[in-house]
Amino acid sequence: MITFVIRRLITAVFLLLVVSAITFAIFFLIPRLAGQNAAQLAAEYVGRNPTPSAIAQMVAKLHLNDPLPVQYWHYVSGIVVGEHFDSGPSQDYCPPPCFGYSFRSQLAVWPQMVTALPVTVSLAAGAAVLWLIGGVAIGVLSALRRGSIFDRFSMGVALAGVSLPIFFTGLISLELFSYKWPLFPNVTYVDFAVNPLLWARNLVLPWVTLAFLYAALYARLTRAGMLETMNEDYIRTARAKGLRERSVVVKHGLRAALTPILTIFGMDLGLLLGGAILTESTFSLPGLGQFTVTAVQNQDFPEIMGVVMLAAFFIVIANMLVDILYAAIDPRVRIS
Amino acid sequence: MTDPAPPLTMTDAAPPAVGPLLQVTDLCVRFATDDGVVKAVDGISFSLERGRTLGIVGESGSGKSVTSMAIMGLHSGKNTAITGEIRLDGEDLVSASRERVRQLRGAKMAMIFQDPLTSLHPYYSVGHQIMEAYRVHNKVTRQVARKRAIDMLGRVGIPNPAVRVDDYPHQFSGGMRQRAMIAMALSCDPGLLIADEPTTALDVTVQAQILDLIVDLQDEFGSAVIIITHDLGVVAEISDQILVMYAGRAAEEGPAVGVFGQPGHPYTWGLLSSMPRLDADRVDRLKPIPGTPPSLINIPAGCPFHPRCGYKDQVGGDRCATEVPLPRETAPSHLAACHLTRDQQRSIWADLSAPVPASLPASPAGAPGDFPDLSVTNPAAPLRSDDPASGDAEAKDRA
Numbered sequence: 264m265i266t267f268v269i270r271r272l273i274t275a276v277f278l279l280l281v282v283s284a285i286t287f288a289i290f291f292l293i294p295r296l297a298g299q300n301a302a303q304l305a306a307e308y309v310g311r312n313p314t315p316s317a318i319a320q321m322v323a324k325l326h327l328n329d330p331l332p333v334q335y336w337h338y339v340s341g342i343v344v345g346e347h348f349d350s351g352p353s354q355d356y357c358p359p360p361c362f363g364y365s366f367r368s369q370l371a372v373w374p375q376m377v378t379a380l381p382v383t384v385s386l387a388a389g390a391a392v393l394w395l396i397g398g399v400a401i402g403v404l405s406a407l408r409r410g411s412i413f414d415r416f417s418m419g420v421a422l423a424g425v426s427l428p429i430f431f432t433g434l435i436s437l438e439l440f441s442y443k444w445p446l447f448p449n450v451t452y453v454d455f456a457v458n459p460l461l462w463a464r465n466l467v468l469p470w471v472t473l474a475f476l477y478a479a480l481y482a483r484l485t486r487a488g489m490l491e492t493m494n495e496d497y498i499r500t501a502r503a504k505g506l507r508e509r510s511v512v513v514k515h516g517l518r519a520a521l522t523p524i525l526t527i528f529g530m531d532l533g534l535l536l537g538g539a540i541l542t543e544s545t546f547s548l549p550g551l552g553q554f555t556v557t558a559v560q561n562q563d564f565p566e567i568m569g570v571v572m573l574a575a576f577f578i579v580i581a582n583m584l585v586d587i588l589y590a591a592i593d594p595r596v597r598i599s
Numbered sequence: 600m601t602d603p604a605p606p607l608t609m610t611d612a613a614p615p616a617v618g619p620l621l622q623v624t625d626l627c628v629r630f631a632t633d634d635g636v637v638k639a640v641d642g643i644s645f646s647l648e649r650g651r652t653l654g655i656v657g658e659s660g661s662g663k664s665v666t667s668m669a670i671m672g673l674h675s676g677k678n679t680a681i682t683g684e685i686r687l688d689g690e691d692l693v694s695a696s697r698e699r700v701r702q703l704r705g706a707k708m709a710m711i712f713q714d715p716l717t718s719l720h721p722y723y724s725v726g727h728q729i730m731e732a733y734r735v736h737n738k739v740t741r742q743v744a745r746k747r748a749i750d751m752l753g754r755v756g757i758p759n760p761a762v763r764v765d766d767y768p769h770q771f772s773g774g775m776r777q778r779a780m781i782a783m784a785l786s787c788d789p790g791l792l793i794a795d796e797p798t799t800a801l802d803v804t805v806q807a808q809i810l811d812l813i814v815d816l817q818d819e820f821g822s823a824v825i826i827i828t829h830d831l832g833v834v835a836e837i838s839d840q841i842l843v844m845y846a847g848r849a850a851e852e853g854p855a856v857g858v859f860g861q862p863g864h865p866y867t868w869g870l871l872s873s874m875p876r877l878d879a880d881r882v883d884r885l886k887p888i889p890g891t892p893p894s895l896i897n898i899p900a901g902c903p904f905h906p907r908c909g910y911k912d913q914v915g916g917d918r919c920a921t922e923v924p925l926p927r928e929t930a931p932s933h934l935a936a937c938h939l940t941r942d943q944q945r946s947i948w949a950d951l952s953a954p955v956p957a958s959l960p961a962s963p964a965g966a967p968g969d970f971p972d973l974s975v976t977n978p979a980a981p982l983r984s985d986d987p988a989s990g991d992a993e994a995k996d997r998a
Contacts, residue, residue, distance in 0.1 A: 496717035502673055503712075504732040504783065505705030515720055594767040595721055 264590070264597070271586055275579045280339070282575040287335050290564050301327035308366050308564070324348055342572070362569030367561050372569040375554065382452050382550035385462065386469055386542060387535040393474035394481055395528060401478070402485025403517060409490065417482060424479025433472045433545035440468060452548050469546045473539060477531060481524060488520035495519070522592055526585050533581025537574025618689055619646040620790050620823045621670070626683035626693075628662070628669050628847075635896040639665040641847040642683075647840075649790065652817065652824040654834030654855065656870065657844035660892045663827045666844075667793045670825075671710050672700035687791065706736040709784035713796040715776035719768035725752070725779045726764030733786040751782035754819075755812060774805035778812065785816060792817070793825045798833060810837055831874055835859055843867050846893050846903035849926065853933030863935030863944040865908045868951055902938065910947065914938040 294304055305321040306313045321327075326334055337346065341361040348355040348364075357363065362372035401421070405414040424432075440446045447468050453461040492498065493516050501515040502508075538552030547553075551570060558566035590596045628640040640662040647653050655663045668674055670685055672692060685692040687708060692700055712718040720728060729748035730741065737744070745764070752760035755778040768776055777797060784792060794813060798806035814837050817824050828834055834841060834855070841858040843851040843866065851864040862868055869888035890907040893899055905911050905919040918938050926934040929941050937944065 496712060496714060497720040499673060500712065500718045500728075500780075500783075501720070503671055503704060503710045505701050505703070505735050506731065507701065507735075518722055519720070593722060594724075595769050 267590060267597075268587060271583045275583050278579050279572070279575060283339060283342070283572060284335065286568050286571050287338055290568060291334060292331060295331070307562075362572065363565035365563050365566050367563050372565050375566070376551065376569055376573055379549060379551045379554045381454065382548050383536060383538055383543070383552065385452075385455065385466060386473065386539055386548060386550060387532060389463075389466055389470040390473035390477065390539075390542075391528070391532050391535070393470055394477035397474065398478035398481025399485045399517075399521070399524065401482040403489055403512070405482065405486045406489030406493065407512065414486075418486070421479040421482045424475050425483070427476075429472060429476060429541040430545050432475055433469070433542060436468050436472055437546070450546050452550075469542050469548060472545070473535075473542045481528075484524055484527065485520060488523060489516060492516050492519045518592075522589065525588060525592070529581040529585030529588075530578065533578035534574075536577040536581075538570065618686070620649045620688060621647040621825075622684070622686040623666075623670070624684040624686075626666065626669060626685060627681070628665050628674065629680045631678040631680070632896075637895045638847050638898060639895055640669065641898070643842075643844070643847070643849055644683075645840075645842055645849075645852065647791075647823045647825065649823050650817065650821050651839045652814075652826060652837055653840045653842060654838030655825060655827045655842045655844060656829065656831060656834055657850075658829060658892050660895065661844040662847035662895075663844050664795055665847075667710065667795055667825060667827055670791075670793065671704055671708060672697070673704075673710075702736070705732055705784075705789070706787045707789050708791040708793065709787070709789040710793040710795060711777070711780045711784050711797050714800045715773065715780045716768065716800075718780060719776060721768060724765050724767050725771065726766075729764075729779070729783045729786055732783045736787045747786060748782070751786050752779065754816070755779070755782045755785075756808075757782070773801050774808060777801060777805075777809050781809075781812060781816065785820060785822075788820060788822075790822055791825070792822045793827070795827045796829070797826070799828070799830070806833070813837065831859075831870060843870070846898050847895060848903060849934075849936060850904065851933075851935040851937075852926075853930065857930050857933040861930060861933075861945070862948060863929035863933070863939075863941070864904075864937045865910050865939075866904050867935075868948060869907075872951065902936070910939060910943075913943055913947075 291304075301322050302318050305318045305325065305327055308325070309317045309321050326337055329337075340346065341357065341359070341363070343359055345359040346357050346361045346363075348357060357371055360373055362376075364371055365375070401417050405417050408414050437450065441448055441450055447464060450465050450468055453465055455462045493512075498511060498515055501511045506515075536551075538550060538555050540552035540556060542548070543550045543552035544556060551573070554566070555570045557563075558570060623646065624644050626640055626643045627638070630637040630639060643662070643666055645653065655666065657663050665674075669681055670687075670692065674681065676697075681693055683693060687703065690703075692703070695703075719725065723731075726745065726748045729751060730744040733739070733744045733747050734741075739747075749760045749764050752764055757763050757775060757778055763771075763775075768779070771779060781797075792813075797813065798809050801809060810833060813824060813826070816822075824837075826834060826838060838855045841852060841855050842849055843858065843864065845866050850866045851858060851862060858867065859871070862871060866888070869886075872886040873888060875885060888907055889909075893903055893906070899906055899920075901918070901920040901922055902908070902911075902924050908919065911919040922938070924936045924938045926936045927941075929935050929944055935944065939947070
């Protein structure tokens, strides 16, 4: 089991290296291939009215005259151990993980992401709890009452949930529950440490909106999985033993049906932690998703690269956790 | 065809002071499907004493498994209609509540299944699954249940049970899995054990071991056993009584010696003739029963076997196609549901079971890939559909 975890960790690091190499190549290799030289590259990074001295300073600061592998090395080592920037008169130290400085605001990228992260985590974690419980429960009940009115109704709603985009359901819920009937007025992010009650109240609408989409998906997945496992021979054995129907369904049926759902849950959660762009935009939550959108709009390459790396980190970690959990759940996966 | 065949009874003797452990009377199981009502079991009756073994034999779809699932109460409610009586120790299971049947399941009646790999839950250890079965019906601590599981695994011949108890099903071999299933089934010491094709998925060498084990444990626990199979060798070996089922009905039933020694129903003859015989010449082909089992939605009128029966010409008139044959004694406590007279049955079987002359020429009819044509290979072949050409065409269509 320990070797299994170590192997997965090594793979995870390797994967992150690949992601960093690709993002780095997109921003630094491809422009070169398209014929841009170091000065032209630096000019885009300086500002609206680039003076030759400012460009030269930027070229030196970003090591743009170095060979590409060396530049990449600077980038990676900056993330791991931090980096000293020589910006002419002064030396700036950017502590690890160093993703450089925003071209627009000149602020370090990492602290900005650290500020945005709790918003995204609050949103994603709360919604995940809601959709996992709701989706699985509805899926199980639908499967057990296949063909019933409950089944048809919930699967109809689920189809709507999968089909409707967040910016539609989100705006509808804002209109109804924030403006028309102000149950949740002024949806803005309040930090948990400042006021937990307000934190929760203001997140209810985003949670429900986001969870609705995923719960619909999970209900359909759970239903399909349960229909399959409840026909397995071992379910018949469990009944033949005289187990109560509840044990048969939960311990024997759901346990097996849940495994594929867990895989998808890990990936979905990892993806969302990198920024729930639509939900955050709809509800104006200053999370990583908003951060990403702003960074892209501003063509702020260090910020984009930073957020890509962070999102990749979450996805890789989530997948690794799923793999480890999988081994814990399914004894056949364990490497003995 | 709406009225079920009248009940068969296994013995005409006066019932013993203590009734049989299991008494099934006029059991009918019907499933409502989109295509119509499936009469999976249509008026089956039998009884079984403690310590005895009943073998239920028949092709796929003859209703043997449905019967056993009905006894266990494992048919799901909505589209299934069960009528008749199933008395276990005097208590009727058909009219009992689902909860009551659940309490009896595993405690007083237990079942083992065909494929022991898929029948065990892959995520739980073998010991856990046995403990679970034991603890549903016995209020004991985990430690006691675990001891019981280890004890049971030892009794079914798992080596080193105290260690293997924590293994998962995928770490067991096929034979060991079936042993574990038997250990689970017997953990609560049930009076009735139903084995539904317990050896079909196993190696031939392991099959014999599992059968021996069932017989040994039956002696040890004194349980009644129902063994369901299409393998006549299996039932011949361990059964006291045989019930041959066809299209959801009893074709023939009686003591094992009688059913194998002096079978009275053409379907039983067909089953026995389709087994390899050591005294037959190697070039002699096996004689399968022509045609396919009937649809259980449209069971043929009269005798359900008549479209496939080669002897209906010997019954006067059109009786086979119009009149449901009632079970009649061919020997004491040995019943066959066939219109042939007892003398006809005896003489035909005598011909069939005579040693085959060893010097028949190799048949030219059986080109590879051809559907075996029974009527040509052996001039004495008794079973032919009334129109062999159409019978073959039908069989090919369905193949």
